Amino acid sequence: MQSIDLLSPALPASIGNIQAAATRIRRHSLQMTHAAGLGHPGGDFSAADILATLYLSILRIDPAAPNWPDRDRFILSKGHCSGALYATFAEVGLLPPEALATYMKPLSMLNGHPDRNKVPGVEANTGPLGHGLPIGVGCAKAAKILGRDWRTFVLTGDGELQEGSNWEAAMAGAQFGLDNLTVIVDRNGLQQGARTEATVALEPLADRWKAFGWNVREVNGHDIGALLDVFQSIPFAKGMPNCVIANTIKGRGVSFMENRAEWHHHVPTDAELQAALAELTEAAQ
Amino acid sequence: MSLHDCRKAFSEALIALAVADERIVAVANDSIGSSNLKEFQKRFPDRVVNVGIAEQNMVGVATGLANGGLIPYVCGASCFLTGRALEQVKVDLGYSRSNVKLCGMSSGVAYGELGPTHHSIEDLAWTRAIGNMTVFVPADPAETAAAVRAAAAYDGPVFLRISRLPVPDLFPPDHRVHFGRADVMREGKDVTLMANGTMVCRALEAAALLAADGIDAAVINLSSVRPLDRAAIARAAQAGPIVTIEEHTITGGLGGAVAEAVVTSHPVQMKLLGIPGEFAPTGSPTFLFEHFGLTPAAIRAAALDLVGSAR
Numbered sequence: 339m340q341s342i343d344l345l346s347p348a349l350p351a352s353i354g355n356i357q358a359a360a361t362r363i364r365r366h367s368l369q370m371t372h373a374a375g376l377g378h379p380g381g382d383f384s385a386a387d388i389l390a391t392l393y394l395s396i397l398r399i400d401p402a403a404p405n406w407p408d409r410d411r412f413i414l415s416k417g418h419c420s421g422a423l424y425a426t427f428a429e430v431g432l433l434p435p436e437a438l439a440t441y442m443k444p445l446s447m448l449n450g451h452p453d454r455n456k457v458p459g460v461e462a463n464t465g466p467l468g469h470g471l472p473i474g475v476g477c478a479k480a481a482k483i484l485g486r487d488w489r490t491f492v493l494t495g496d497g498e499l500q501e502g503s504n505w506e507a508a509m510a511g512a513q514f515g516l517d518n519l520t521v522i523v524d525r526n527g528l529q530q531g532a533r534t535e536a537t538v539a540l541e542p543l544a545d546r547w548k549a550f551g552w553n554v555r556e557v558n559g560h561d562i563g564a565l566l567d568v569f570q571s572i573p574f575a576k577g578m579p580n581c582v583i584a585n586t587i588k589g590r591g592v593s594f595m596e597n598r599a600e601w602h603h604h605v606p607t608d609a610e611l612q613a614a615l616a617e618l619t620e621a622a623q
Numbered sequence: 624m625s626l627h628d629c630r631k632a633f634s635e636a637l638i639a640l641a642v643a644d645e646r647i648v649a650v651a652n653d654s655i656g657s658s659n660l661k662e663f664q665k666r667f668p669d670r671v672v673n674v675g676i677a678e679q680n681m682v683g684v685a686t687g688l689a690n691g692g693l694i695p696y697v698c699g700a701s702c703f704l705t706g707r708a709l710e711q712v713k714v715d716l717g718y719s720r721s722n723v724k725l726c727g728m729s730s731g732v733a734y735g736e737l738g739p740t741h742h743s744i745e746d747l748a749w750t751r752a753i754g755n756m757t758v759f760v761p762a763d764p765a766e767t768a769a770a771v772r773a774a775a776a777y778d779g780p781v782f783l784r785i786s787r788l789p790v791p792d793l794f795p796p797d798h799r800v801h802f803g804r805a806d807v808m809r810e811g812k813d814v815t816l817m818a819n820g821t822m823v824c825r826a827l828e829a830a831a832l833l834a835a836d837g838i839d840a841a842v843i844n845l846s847s848v849r850p851l852d853r854a855a856i857a858r859a860a861q862a863g864p865i866v867t868i869e870e871h872t873i874t875g876g877l878g879g880a881v882a883e884a885v886v887t888s889h890p891v892q893m894k895l896l897g898i899p900g901e902f903a904p905t906g907s908p909t910f911l912f913e914h915f916g917l918t919p920a921a922i923r924a925a926a927l928d929l930v931g932s933a934r
Contacts, residue, residue: 407692455720461690463719466710472680473715476687476695479672483648483693490687503711506680513675 351395353562359429360390360562364591365618366428366438367421372611374442376450380601382422384526384559384586385493389426391565392491401431404458408488411477413462415470416495416524417451418603424448424457432459468501470494471521475507478519478579489572493522497529500538505550508579512551517573520580521552524559526588528599544583552581559584592617626789630659630728632764633785636771637696638663641670647775650685650697652678658698658728678703682711682723689722694775701727701743701784702734709749716780717753724774725750729787730760731821731870732903732911739902743784748875750782751849757781757802758849760877762823765794766846773800786821786870788908793823793844803850811841814926815859817881818868819846822917826868829922836923838930848877853884860889864929866896868922873897892932894925 363386371377393399397410414423421441427433440446447456451465462473474492481488494504511519525543527533534540544554553574557564565584574580588602589595592614606614641647641663648670649660655673664671672688674681678699685695697704704727705712716723727746734741751758757779761767767785774781781802793808808823809830818826823844830840843859845852859865865885867878878895885891896916903911912918916925 411687411690453718462686463714466714468679469683469711469715472683472711473687473690475680476672476684477690478687479684480688480691480693483669483672483688484691486691488691503677503679503683506674506677507683510674510677510680510684514672 353566356390356394356562359394360386361591361618361621363390363422363425363429365615366425368606368611368614370421370425370438370441372606373439375605376442377421377605378418378603379421379606380528380588380595380598381416381419381495381524381526383590383592383595384588385416385419385422385524386591387560387562388493388522388524388565388584389422390429391562391569393426393430395566396569397491398488399459401459404432408486410488411461411474411490413464413470413474413490413492414452415464415467415492416498417464420448420450420452423452427457427459433457467495467498468503471504471507474519474521475511475514475516478511478516479514481518482514482516490519491522492520493524496523496525496527496540497534497537499523499540508547508550508552511579515577516579517575517577520572520582522582522584524586525583526586528588528597528602530599530602532599547581551578553578554581554583556583556585559586560590591621624791626791627764628787628789629761629764629767629785630787632767633726633771634659634663636768638666640772640775641667644694644775646692646694648672648688648693648695650674650681650688650695652676652681652699652703654699654728657700658726660698678707679711682708683715685723686715686719686721694722694724696724696726698726698728700741701730701746702741705743705746705749712750713753717755720755720779722778723780725780725782727782727784730784731786732908733787735908735911736905738905742903744870744872744898746784747848747869747871747877748879751880752875755780756849758784759800759802760784760819760846760848762820762844762846763790763793765792765796765798766800769798769800773802777802784820788821790821791824800846802847803852804847805852805855806844806846807841807855808844809840809842811839812862813839814863814930815841815843815865816868816922816926817843817845817859817865817877819844819848819877821870822868825917825919826922828919829926832919832923833926836927838926840926845877845881848880851880851884853888856881856884857888860885860891864892866894866922866926866929868917869897870917871897872900874900892929894929896922896925
């Protein structure tokens with residue numbers, strides 16, 4: 339990818355710096371999708387602010403020692419949004435920026451869905467939906483068994499919650515009292531082909547999580563300050579797992595991508611890429 | 624000859640491991656009793672993770688426990704553990720190379736009269752098709768205990784296929800397991816009987832019957848279905864025809880694995896004994912073994928047929 343921007347050096351995690359990182363994550367992931375001819379830009383963009391907030395300010399990780407035993411665990415259950423994850427990894431030094439240009443190229447470490455055996459910092463191989471939360475329950479339970487204080491965060495899509503395995507895990511997480519576990523739902527309202535509510539409805543989503551024994555907070559998933567406030571107040575209650583419903587917009591940040599189901603896995607044309615990058619450049623200024 | 628349920632050796636070995644290694648935990652799907660984990664639970668109540676009746680979640684949770692540095696032994700009826708959670712076994716364990724030990728209990732047709740829903744006669748085909756998996760079917764209590772220990776010492780996903788059906792002691796108590804190595808249980812030059820699990824003792828009985836017929840049959844225990852001891856199979860194929868015997872469908876299981884090895888090394892005539900690609904009728908395990916020709920007498924007949932046609 340010839341046109342990839344140079345990354346800024348690591349900066350203190352002010353709201354402004356996190357916003358700037360989120361904009362770069364959008365730019366890079368869209369360039370990656372364009373270059374690869376494959377990707378999931380709509381979901382990359384709805385998750386970008388959440389990923390930037392977590393990785394720049396919340397997660398206790400050491401990019402120089404990605405397997406540090408007491409690190410916080412982050413699991414991208416919506417593994418198809420690997421473009422945003424890899425771009426985030428480049429922001430924090432888990433990936434060399436130049437690796438992004440190899441996204442989905444032959445023999446690249448950057449598979450279309452993340453592979454923990456190829457990319458240090460990836461905690462779980464995801465792609466099939468409904469795998470992340472059960473693994474997250476296991477990571478959080480392991481911390482309880484071992485008496486360690488690492489925390490576990492799982493980012494799911496919203497359409498993904500149609501997979502029953504999530505609700506098996508939700509029951510177990512509450513039964514085990516995993517207040518060290520947080521699920522973040524990227525509630526952009528759209529799945530691959532249509533609105534979630536027109537496919538198999540998820541509402542009343544907050545009430546469902548509450549009924550399963552989780553302590554629920556709703557937040558604007560594009561408001562960095564609000565995301566920081568919510569994540570910094572974890573655990574919300576002792577002995578209960580945490581659910582953050584992040585209300586987001588699929589394709590957020592580019593006018594012609596926002597709230598359009600087709601951008602789930604639409605690959606931008608050259609003109610669309612340039613127009614999108616122009617909007618994102620403007621937003622960053 | 625006294626007979627044993629291998630689940631007892633399984634749980635005793637797991638407790639002994641857990642005493643020595645704090646990383647050992649048991650994961651169950653409301654299967655504490657059927658997996659013989661009650662004593663483990665009594666000894667280590669904080670190291671049993673019972674997820675309830677939810678196999679997909681069970682395998683995912685085990686993956687997370689392994690991510691946290693623990694060594695989970697996931698115990699459940701093999702039919703549900705492998706079938707219901709197959710995608711988790713593929714992605715979370717095999718593809719991810721997670722250090723999780725799947726322990727499929729009451730495999731094969733052990734649940735007899737309960738019917739095909741509870742039979743697990745496809746699990747070897749499913750698990751051995753998955754990259755990075757080690758697939759092992761112990762034949763007696765000593766081999767079961769040794770396999771439990773070997774699984775802990777090995778960093779990666781392992782499927783242990785364990786039966787509840789009574790089997791005699793075949794190995795000494797200090798037996799050691801090496802994944803990927805076959806055991807020659809009996810030397811012979813006319814025909815080789817290859818079996819694992821509950822079928823090894825039957826193959827040995829068949830070999831004794833064949834000896835009375837003047838046929839010198841070798842018996843090989845292929846407990847390690849993956850990795851497969853291709854060298855041992857090639858040596859047997861050079862000696863003569865092969866009969867495989869498995870408590871599993873003959874599609875893709877032990878017989879399939881041996882055939883894949885034989886056709887690429889030294890093609891030789893084979894007979895594949897097992898369940899011939901159909902669901903079992905109602906009946907006890909003993910009845911079903913008779914029905915599908917998985918008895919010493921039926922193995923003998925198959926071997927005689929094969930040796931006769933080879934001569």
